[in-house]
Amino acid sequence: MSLMIDAALAFSILVAIQAGYTVYLMIYTWDQPEAYAAAAAPATFAPPALTFTVLLPARHEEEVIQQTIQRVASASYPADKVEIIVICEAGDTGTIARAATAIEELTRRGRTNARVVTFNDRPINKPHGLNVGFARSCGEVITIFDAEDEIHPDIFNIVNTVMLREQVRAVQCGVQLMDYDSSWYSTLNVLEYYFWFKSRLHFHAAAGMIPLGGNTVFFRRELVEELGGWDEQNLTEDADVGIRLSAMGERVRVVYDDRYVTREETPPTLGHFIRQRTRWSQGFLQTLLKGEWRKLRRWDQKLLAVYTLAFPVFQVALALYLPVSLWMMLTVRTSVVVAMLLLMPSYFLLAHYFISVIGLYEFCQAHGLHPPATAPLTMAAVYLPYQWVLAYAAVRAMVRQLFGASNWEKTKHTGAHRIDQPPDRGAEEHINV
């Protein structure tokens, strides 16, 4: 029994350190205003010079693909400098048809640099699609948007300016989930994005070890060639690309400005949410096992990479730890000091909750929203269930990784973040599980 207590103590201290670190990364940007200022969008734009290729991988996105194409096409950047490539698997006739309709409309208006590219070989996943699209592209800068993305019209101006003025070859711009009041888990999901892009990414950028996001990320063409494209075996090809870029010592410029974020939506159902999170967790584990992070130059970068990629494991540990520590406190006769040490991780969990509540008010202020007065209570009520869902997804990812399942569990999009169009939750789903 005493061995068990010792183990629990050691574990408790580890979890507390880990949780303390995580909590610090959440407030990093408020603690380091210089880092945040360094991530600001340029105040003035350079004249459009670079040509862009937008890769729009889409799978069963009939509902939103047309709108997305139109949004990209109407960005305030010269049309001839923005090539649009929608990438579909050949069997996805629904999406292909809708995309084709939108592109015809553009062609009628005189725009000729938009097209649909299809592929029919395996694997059917996003990195494969990106590689196919990239091979057919001709822009100087390659960017990725997801089908449901609501991009800011000035996004190309920003990246054009930053790349020219600062001589960087990779730029990650902010992505933000918006529908914080659409489901019980959406507030906390929105806040995860908020803290990731608004705060934590700046820490990663400063450390020179940055797992990139899946969209609104921009690369110079030769950089993608140097990288050899995207890893088709990886479920989070974006994180993998980030690690490889960091290992090359490539500087990644983070641009975060509340005004210019790419807006997205939370997954429409808990099932989708769990599948999406499972994919991310498993992708992180894959990236961890792949070991590219070993090529990072400094030990602190390696540590940060392992910490980031192994996070799903920590998540499971924390979720399992809470009930175990409570059980031990109530049943095992330990000294009071030991019991208090066992409680330490719970304190950080509480701190995490408080920071999340503040984050909600910061987020709402930045976007002119008004959270209901009961929001902190609601968040408190769903806080632990949300952690358990994340832990469940992480366990699922670990099990899938162990048993070699690596098929792509896609997230469904309904356009809930598009304020002018009510979400259509009853829509038919075509999802491979």
Add this chain to the structure above:
Amino acid sequence: MSDPSMLEGSQLARSADRAPRGFWDEYGLIGMVLVAVFTHAYTMFRYPLYLGDEGIYLEQAWAVIREGQLAPYTYFYDHAPAGWLMIALWEFLLPRHFLTFGMAINSARVFMLLVHAGSAALLYRIAYRFTRGHLGAVAASIAFSVSPLEVYYQRMVLLDNLMVFWVLLALDLLTAESERVIPFLASGLSFGMATLCKENALFFAPVLVYLLYHRVRQTYRQRFAMIGWAVSGAMLISLYPMYAMLKGELLPAGAALVGNGTPGAHVSLISTLLWQLGRHGGSILSADSQFWQYFWGKWWDKDPVIIVIGAASTVLNLLSALHDREQHRNVLIVSLLAIAFTIYLIRGSVMIDFYVVPVLPFFALNVGVLLSRLASTSPRWAGATLAAVALVAMTGAFLAQSHDEYLVDQTRLQADQLAFIRQTIPASATVLIDDDLWVDLHEPVPGVPVYPRAHSHWKIAGDPAIRDVLLRNNWQSLDYLVMSNKLHDIFQLNGEELALTAYDHSRLLARFVEGDVELEVRQVIKPAPTS
């Protein structure tokens, strides 16, 4: 990024890097810390007399190291334990622990010296930031470290001195030249630590929050700074009720709210808290209240100067700052800090003379701020001369009143008393003592007896485990009485029946006298056992 909330104008000093560093920038702080160390350290093992309360905190630190408990007797949540946990850590690190510097309390007085040096450095920095000049900082430091009233209490092993250090650290972090959030979280933790040293630190909280609010309002960090400060402080403080809860001693036993001493009941944090809140020391309006007793009997007697100029500066600062709050926010805050704790003192609860300790650094700060403002009145030369004269006069007045602090050896009596006990009283005897010698009598020393059955008169009067179980509520269980200065008065004041009866049946073995200090060792004479 500029922080528009940064206190402006006559307010917080910008970093000194911009101007070439002058003599005072280099040596001001170090010089004042040296002054603090000198006034505090010189003869600190001789004066003042070891106080019973010093002994209590030391014996509780002793219990932490030697017994793994928070007190050698039943801990009943009289104070939160952070203060003596720190003392215990210090004692643990010392090569010969409690015996490193002779009498046991000396070892902890050395710790107090370090704490005071730290407080003096913090006060200098804070005063410098508030006044943007070295004159105010020097004046505050002298008022803090030279006044005989302050020297008297700062040398003692008191939780209040530790609390002052943590409050000053919290204040220092709140006024630090930084645009980060972490210093505010650290400040919240410091304030939590202050509260865990002595709970009445909470009286400073409103002023600290007011200061914080004006530093960060309408900035990017407002929410994280304000909520972060409060939550980090509250979380640290919560460890105290958490400890009580885990021991099953948070809530009173059964229906009795004040469970202490009731057979079958257990101690509890809540009942002690209610009991303390319910104690009254007499209204400030009544001349025989405890406040006025200590005021005339102790504080005024030690040093009327710091009381008069401290209170006067506080009032003048308050009045002038209220006149234009925007312009003089810092002056307002400085005066409110002194007022906040004065309110604690005059609200009419039970008190002990050293409760005045936390108000003194803020009296000093008010003196510094006032002198600094005097120096900047026009014409410049007149103001500066006036301020310099006032500073010299104040220093002279402090020194003129200091006599006992540097010239009297009081603790020699206690050392003699201890030596007598070790020669005369057998180790197996049951001895009533005051807490001043508790650790000296319990800590094993090679070649001298240890007295496991020497017990504090407080516990003999009030702790059922000692009074009812060990002594069977019978004065004849006591073999010897070790009387500290005026202990008999305390027996009478508190109605300590067992001790009074034993005293009446005792004979004097030795008496140690110097000035108005009188110590005794007495033997209890018991009726011959009937056969």
